[in-house]
Amino acid sequence: MKNYGCQSMAAPMSRVLMRRPGDSLRQADPHLWNYNGYFDPEKAIAQYQALVEMVEATGAEILWLEDGNDGLSDGMFTRDASLITKAGAVLLKMGKALRAPEPESHGRAYAMANIPVLGRLTGEALVEGGDTLWLDEHTLVVGLGFRSNREGVRQLNELLNPHGIEVLGFDLPVWSGETACLHLMSVISPLADDLYLVHPKLIPAALWILMKQRGIELIAAPEAEFHDSLGLNLNVMPFSPRDCVMIDGFPGTRAVMEAHGVRVRTFEGDALCMACEGGPTCLTNPILREA
């Protein structure tokens, strides 16, 4: 039986790649890494543990990457450095230069776990996993901004077309600037194959049209909470269709999801997620999702 394969955003997750924050985060220079005033490493580590317990309670197996005091404090955002497909893993190439060593560290973990590496991005290509979204198992959408570019989409097509996957790129806006983190998944969170939570104003219009054509229902989170949470209210990760986790403190966003039949679990994420610009989708890289 295969122990990897994920070409869906919300099918039941039974295996996931994670990296517990440790000394690298404790020693991170917040100015260098663009962490804001909410940053508190000890509190962040405790908040991360609450997320781990929630993942474990679903029965999902966690494949661990070690911190090892390697100075890669963003390494806890395992979503970004590799992409799992049914044909193997693709080691991506980071738009944030400080994160450049992360894809190869994923490669080492996959080798130890007997997960084949299908390929890696090279040269000028950039793609971070937070910019990728499976619209269906044959269609991967990539947000193009400061973290992902057209050469990345070209190389992904070269690697994935032989496996029946088409990769489409859509431009993202500048928004908060070059050093901030705006991924496609910062403005869209799939909650089920046919239900996405969105921040409409930042969604590429052509992608909006495509999602509507696919019959996906788009539900908008309250705009005030998007601003108050620094966008993290919208970072919602499904364990399985309509069973999700988000950070605590944004009841309006929670209510719109619950009104659509979604079970919402929460954990405190100010010192971890709001501080370091990444929520539960970024902190997890699902390795196996199957209906």
Ligand SMILES: NC(=O)NCCC[C@H](N)C(=O)O
């Ligand atoms: N997928 C995500 O949205 N990841 C969040 C990454 C945050 C990290 N501090 C970064 O700037 O790359």
